[in-house]
Amino acid sequence: MNLTKLILGLRFFLVILGAFLMIFLFIESKEIEVTIPSLKNYYLNFYYEDTAAKNSVAAIYLNYRVFDTLFEALMLMVSVMEVIHISWGNKHLIQRSILRKEFYKNNQSEVVLHFVGIIFPFLLMIAFYIIINGHNSPGGGFQGGAILATALIARYLIYPNEYLDLNILEKLEKFLFVIILSVPIFFIFMNDFSGNFIFNQIYLVTMNILIGFKVFFGLGVILYRFIFFERLN
Amino acid sequence: MDFISGETVGIILFFIGLFGLMTKKNILKTIMSISILQSGIYLFFIADDLPNNSIPPIGETLEKPVADPVPQALMITAIVIGLGITAIGLTMFIHYKKRYGISFWSRNRSEERSDQ
Amino acid sequence: MIEAFILLGVVLFALGTVVSNSLRRSIIYMGGFSLMMILSYLFYRAPDVAFAETTIGLGLTSLLYLVALRRVKIYSICYVDNTIETFSDKNIHEISSIFLNELELFLEKEEEMESQFSYSTRPLAKLLDQPEHDLIIYKEKDTLYLYGNSSDAIFSDIVHFANIIVKNDYEIKAIFKDTEDLYEPN
Numbered sequence: 001m002n003l004t005k006l007i008l009g010l011r012f013f014l015v016i017l018g019a020f021l022m023i024f025l026f027i028e029s030k031e032i033e034v035t036i037p038s039l040k041n042y043y044l045n046f047y048y049e050d051t052a053a054k055n056s057v058a059a060i061y062l063n064y065r066v067f068d069t070l071f072e073a074l075m076l077m078v079s080v081m082e083v084i085h086i087s088w089g090n091k092h093l094i095q096r097s098i099l100r101k102e103f104y105k106n107n108q109s110e111v112v113l114h115f116v117g118i119i120f121p122f123l124l125m126i127a128f129y130i131i132i133n134g135h136n137s138p139g140g141g142f143q144g145g146a147i148l149a150t151a152l153i154a155r156y157l158i159y160p161n162e163y164l165d166l167n168i169l170e171k172l173e174k175f176l177f178v179i180i181l182s183v184p185i186f187f188i189f190m191n192d193f194s195g196n197f198i199f200n201q202i203y204l205v206t207m208n209i210l211i212g213f214k215v216f217f218g219l220g221v222i223l224y225r226f227i228f229f230e231r232l233n
Numbered sequence: 234m235d236f237i238s239g240e241t242v243g244i245i246l247f248f249i250g251l252f253g254l255m256t257k258k259n260i261l262k263t264i265m266s267i268s269i270l271q272s273g274i275y276l277f278f279i280a281d282d283l284p285n286n287s288i289p290p291i292g293e294t295l296e297k298p299v300a301d302p303v304p305q306a307l308m309i310t311a312i313v314i315g316l317g318i319t320a321i322g323l324t325m326f327i328h329y330k331k332r333y334g335i336s337f338w339s340r341n342r343s344e345e346r347s348d349q
Numbered sequence: 350m351i352e353a354f355i356l357l358g359v360v361l362f363a364l365g366t367v368v369s370n371s372l373r374r375s376i377i378y379m380g381g382f383s384l385m386m387i388l389s390y391l392f393y394r395a396p397d398v399a400f401a402e403t404t405i406g407l408g409l410t411s412l413l414y415l416v417a418l419r420r421v422k423i424y425s426i427c428y429v430d431n432t433i434e435t436f437s438d439k440n441i442h443e444i445s446s447i448f449l450n451e452l453e454l455f456l457e458k459e460e461e462m463e464s465q466f467s468y469s470t471r472p473l474a475k476l477l478d479q480p481e482h483d484l485i486i487y488k489e490k491d492t493l494y495l496y497g498n499s500s501d502a503i504f505s506d507i508v509h510f511a512n513i514i515v516k517n518d519y520e521i522k523a524i525f526k527d528t529e530d531l532y533e534p535n
Contacts, residue, residue: 011255019248023241040301048293056290057397060306072310079317083324130400138291138396142313146404153412215313219409222320226416239393242356246363253367261372261417265379268410269363272386276359280393289394300394312401319410323417330420 052200053135062135062207063200066184073214077177080218083225084170116154123151131212135204144208145215152220156227166221173217180210239280246273258337264322271315278304355392358385370457372421376414383407423463424456424503427482429473436468444468448493448515455507455514462503477526492520499525508532 043060053059061069131144183206193199250270254263284298290305329335362382369375383406390399428444430436449466456464469476473487477496484504485496493515497504507514508523515521523532 008256011252015248015252015255018251019245022244022248026240026244039303043302044290044295044299054291054293055397056295056302057306057309060302061309065303065306068307068310072313075314076317079321082321086321086324086328138289138400140309140397142309143397143400143404146401146409150404150408219316223409223412226320226323226413237353237356239352239356239389242359245360249360249363249367257367259372261414261421262367262375265366265375265414268379269366269382272363272382272406275398276386276389279390279395279398283393287394289396291396305395305398308395308398309401312398312405316405316410320413323413327417327420336421 050194050200051204052197053204055135055137055140058135058140058204058208061140062204063188066188069211070181070184073177073180073211076215076218077173080170080173080221083222084166087225112157116157120151120154120158123147123154127151127212131208132205134208135201141208141211142215145212146219148212148216149219149223152216153223156224164224166224169217169221173214173221176210176214176217180207180214183207183210239283240277243273243275243277243280246270246276249273258339260326260336260338261323263338264319264326267322268315268319271311271318275308275311278308352392355385355389359389370454372418372463376411376418379414380407380411383410421463423465424484425465425467425482426452426484426486427467427469427476429469429471429476429485429487431470431472433470435470441468448519451514451516452507455510456503459506459510491518492522495521495523496526497523499528499530 043056043064047053047056047059047064051059051063053062127144127147130139130147131141134140134144183203187193187199187203193203247270250266250268250273253266253269257263257266281304283300287298287300288295290299290302326336359382362378362385365378366375366382369378383402387399387402387407390396390402426449428449430440433440453464453466456462467482473485476482476485483497483501484507487494487496493511495504495508495511497508499505511521511523521533524530525532
């Protein structure tokens with residue numbers, strides 16, 4: 001009993017010590033003058049002429065540093081595969097479809113049904129607005145895709161018994177990832193369109209839509225897998 | 234108050250998450266602590282090196298000073314990856330709970346109770 | 350000034366999430382923590398990141414945690430009182446302050462178990478037939494009757510420490526449902 005309290009106190013002391021050390025080092029290092037010409041100034045001076053995007057954040061993650069976005073999409077795809085594999089790991093591919101007889105009839109409340117029905121078109125509208133207008137205003141593919149995944153939950157609240165094939169969603173996600181890889185390769189790495197206004201805008205909108213749908217499929221698979229975890233196994 | 238800034242609070246959040254990782258025995262608590270630790274890093278990156286009275290980096294012609302867009306673009310991707318980490322952790326938790334009935338790293342039984 | 354308030358809220362909610370003993374409270378604190386993080390992102394001129402945190406951190410992550418919480422085992426406790434017609438808030442508050450709060454704290458700290466309370470006015474014999482409650486508490490004048498299974502380790506822990514949990518001068522009698530043995534601590 002005494003020993004456990006001692007160990008807890010030691011851990012607490014270590015955390016406090018580490019926090020004070022880090023804050024002290026941070027405040028000390030702020031005094032040192034650094035004279036490296038920053039990347040920020042280059043990006044902020046030229047982003048509108050180079051990429052035709054009014055949102056400089058979108059300009060960076062879709063044009064200047066597009067490698068980040070590609071590897072982030074890869075990470076999301078790997079995590080979706082991991083979720084599917086762990087939860088369905090010991091089953092054959094044929095057994096992985098959701099069987100109709102395993103659904104049960106939910107007693108849905110009337111209030112939820114009506115209000116979700118009213119909200120649903122507005123949800124879709126704001127998601128597509130955020131995706132398509134992502135290069136000019138705050139938003140973009142990731143955020144819009146996440147809102148579309150929320151719309152999938154609204155669909156589950158209204159029709160809990162409706163069939164949804166997760167295999168098709170997973171395959172579509174992988175297919176979209178290949179397209180997302182190929183668009184910047186053909187557009188940015190092989191040509192130089194910097195300064196061409198129309199081409200750049202077409203590229204930005206295309207990439208935002210592709211990323212939005214890829215994130216939507218990936219998060220949709222994760223969410224539906226979580227919701228049906230208890231009933232299937 | 235120069236001391237209360239986003240960077241120091243980011244460091245404090247990181248160490249709060251570390252404290253949770255060290256002391257809590259519940260697996261769900263561990264995953265939550267990892268989320269808090271990540272949030273501390275996001276806050277540190279975003280609040281770092283911000284000019285006074287700056288504006289968001291959105292618009293056709295920007296008047297200086299402007300917030301730095303590079304860490305913001307990095308943090309958007311980091312948040313989506315954070316969701317992936319949480320989802321994988323929770324899936325592993327549910328799977329092991331179903332298979333072996335574990336929801337704690339180790340049981341915290343005091344000595345007097347183990348005697349009886 | 351407003352910066353200090355937002356950052357204080359962030360730290361308080363994070364501490365609440367880590368330190369709190371109940372998992373449900375932790376998840377609610379986690380939602381509050383995400384909300385304060387959104388406010389701080391907006392304050393530091395990052396509307397894009399605030400958007401991403403709103404949809405992903407506040408919306409989807411909370412849902413995943415709530416789904417995962419359903420897998421954690423919950424200890425169900427039923428309190429029976431036949432003398433009153435319906436339970437009002439005042440009754441429940443009175444009972445809680447006597448011993449139910451202490452019982453909840455005991456379960457969370459010592460047994461590391463989530464607890465769920467329900468209150469009933471139905472006759473005791475009907476409730477004893479149903480297996481859904483792990484522990485049934487029945488009060489008659491100054492005597493507390495605890496009903497549970499003899500194979501349940503948590504129930505025997507509660508019976509063993511019952512005199513510490515219940516601070517008032519109640520007489521405590523534990524009855525095992527399956528063997529119908531009567532056990533009186535002290």
